[in-house]
Amino acid sequence: MKNLGNDHVNLDQKAYNQLKTMILDQNLKSGSKIYQEKLAVDLGISRTPLVNALKKLEQERLITAIPRKGFYIREFSKEEMVNIFELREVLEGLAARRASLRITGSQIKKLNDLLTGLKTSEAGGSVEKYAKADRRFHHFLIKLGGDDLLFDILETYSVITFSYLVKFRGGLVRPPKETLPEHTAIIEAIINKDPERSEQAARDHFKRSREKLIKDFEEESQNGSL
Amino acid sequence: MKNLGNDHVNLDQKAYNQLKTMILDQNLKSGSKIYQEKLAVDLGISRTPLVNALKKLEQERLITAIPRKGFYIREFSKEEMVNIFELREVLEGLAARRASLRITGSQIKKLNDLLTGLKTSEAGGSVEKYAKADRRFHHFLIKLGGDDLLFDILETYSVITFSYLVKFRGGLVRPPKETLPEHTAIIEAIINKDPERSEQAARDHFKRSREKLIKDFEEESQNGSL
DNA sequence: ATATTGTATTTTGTATGCAAAATATTATGA
DNA sequence: TCATAATATTTTGCATACAAAATACAATAT
Numbered sequence: 001m002k003n004l005g006n007d008h009v010n011l012d013q014k015a016y017n018q019l020k021t022m023i024l025d026q027n028l029k030s031g032s033k034i035y036q037e038k039l040a041v042d043l044g045i046s047r048t049p050l051v052n053a054l055k056k057l058e059q060e061r062l063i064t065a066i067p068r069k070g071f072y073i074r075e076f077s078k079e080e081m082v083n084i085f086e087l088r089e090v091l092e093g094l095a096a097r098r099a100s101l102r103i104t105g106s107q108i109k110k111l112n113d114l115l116t117g118l119k120t121s122e123a124g125g126s127v128e129k130y131a132k133a134d135r136r137f138h139h140f141l142i143k144l145g146g147d148d149l150l151f152d153i154l155e156t157y158s159v160i161t162f163s164y165l166v167k168f169r170g171g172l173v174r175p176p177k178e179t180l181p182e183h184t185a186i187i188e189a190i191i192n193k194d195p196e197r198s199e200q201a202a203r204d205h206f207k208r209s210r211e212k213l214i215k216d217f218e219e220e221s222q223n224g225s226l
Numbered sequence: 227m228k229n230l231g232n233d234h235v236n237l238d239q240k241a242y243n244q245l246k247t248m249i250l251d252q253n254l255k256s257g258s259k260i261y262q263e264k265l266a267v268d269l270g271i272s273r274t275p276l277v278n279a280l281k282k283l284e285q286e287r288l289i290t291a292i293p294r295k296g297f298y299i300r301e302f303s304k305e306e307m308v309n310i311f312e313l314r315e316v317l318e319g320l321a322a323r324r325a326s327l328r329i330t331g332s333q334i335k336k337l338n339d340l341l342t343g344l345k346t347s348e349a350g351g352s353v354e355k356y357a358k359a360d361r362r363f364h365h366f367l368i369k370l371g372g373d374d375l376l377f378d379i380l381e382t383y384s385v386i387t388f389s390y391l392v393k394f395r396g397g398l399v400r401p402p403k404e405t406l407p408e409h410t411a412i413i414e415a416i417i418n419k420d421p422e423r424s425e426q427a428a429r430d431h432f433k434r435s436r437e438k439l440i441k442d443f444e445e446e447s448q449n450g451s452l
Numbered sequence: 453a454t455a456t457t458g459t460a461t462t463t464t465g466t467a468t469g470c471a472a473a474a475t476a477t478t479a480t481g482a
Numbered sequence: 483t484c485a486t487a488a489t490a491t492t493t494t495g496c497a498t499a500c501a502a503a504a505t506a507c508a509a510t511a512t
Contacts, residue, residue, distance in 0.1 A: 046467045083373045090316040147309045272497045
C-alpha cells in the first residue's frame, strides 16, 4: 500500500518558505540583522526551526552567517548577479539539450502554449505579463530538461534572478521584442529534437542578457546613476 | 583594524566535516539509518549540532531525510553519477573558459607543474598516483576559474565523484594513457588564453569519461557482473 | 502458526534553559 | 568633551527536556 503520510510539513520547512518569500519580496531588508528571538516570536515558532531555516538559506546564499554574531540578510552584488547569469547560461544550455532529447508529444504542446503566451503578451505590450510568461517558460524548460539535481540548482538561482529583476529592472533585462525571437529559437530547436541547436540557443539567450547586464552596470557606474 | 576572530569553528562545522569523511570513506554505510542519540554520543556532541550537520549534508544529497522517520545515508545510483558527470561537464567547461581569461604568470607555472605531475605518474605507471594528480589538477582548475558560487558547487560534486571512483573503480574512469592527452589539451588551451578551446577541451574530457561510464554500466547490467 | 490488537520503548520534532560571547550602557578619568 | 574601563543586557551556541509519532514487542483471537 502506498504511504500517503510522508507529506508531514515540519516547522523548518514552513519557516524556510516564509523567510524565503520575505527576503525575495524585500520584507526583510538586505544587510539587516536577524534577531532570532524576535523573529521566532513573530513567526510563532521557537528559535530551533527558525535557525534551521536560516542555515538552509545560508547554503542558498540568501543569508550570511557570521559565527558568534548572527545571521544577516544578504544582497547579491552586481558581479554575483552576472556570475549567476553565467551559471544559468551553461546549466540551462544543458537543460535545453536534455529537453530536446526526451521531449514527448504532450510536452511539445505545452511548450507551444508557452510560446503563444509569450507572443500574445509581447503583442499586448505588457512588460509585466511578458515577464511572467518568461518565468513560466524557463520554469518548464528546467523541469523538462533537469534531473532532480540540475532542476534544484537551476530553480534556486532562477528564483533569485527573477526576484532581482523585479526589484531593479521591472522584471526583465531586455525588452520582449528582443528576447521573443530568442525564446522562439529555443523552443523550435527543442521541438525539432536538435540537441546542439537547443543548447546553443539557450546559451545565446543568456549570454546576450548577461552582456546587456554588464553594459548597464558599466554605464551606471560611469554616470554615477547609482 | 582587521578582525581575525571570525574563525570560530562551531560544532556544526566539526560534525559536518566528520560525517562527510565518514560517509565518503564508507564508515557510514549506504542505506543505513542514523541513530541520532547514539551517533551524537559517539561524536561527543549533542543532537543539536549533529542534526544541523545532517541537514547540511542532506542539501548536498549525501543524506536523505524522511520526515518523522529519520536520516539515512544515501547512495548515488549509476544514473545520478552520470548526471553528476554531465553537470561537471558544463560547469568545468565554464571554469576552464573563465580560467583562460584570468590566468596569471604564477598560475601558469603552477598549472605546468601539475601537468608535469600527471606526466610523471603516468610514466611511473601508478594509477593511484595519477588519480591523485588528476584530483589536484581539477581542484586547481575550479579554484582558478570559479567564483565562490561556481567553486562551491563544483567542489561538492567533485568530491563526491572522486569518492565514488575510488570506491568502485580504483580512482579513475579511464586509464591515464587515455586521459593524459586530454589534460594536456585543457592546460595548453588555458595557458594560450583561448576561452573557446579551453571550454571545449574540458567538456570533451568529461564527455568521454561520461560515455565510458555509461558503456561500462550497460555492460555490467548485461553480463550481470553486478 | 498467523493475524490483530494493545502496550512498552525508542526516536523524532520542537521548545526551553543556560553559559559564554558580543553588544550596549553607564561610570570614571584625562 | 572625549576616550577608556567597568557593568549590565542581549544574543548566540549548545545541551537538554518532553510530547507526539513511529517502532518493537507482547498478548489475544482466529
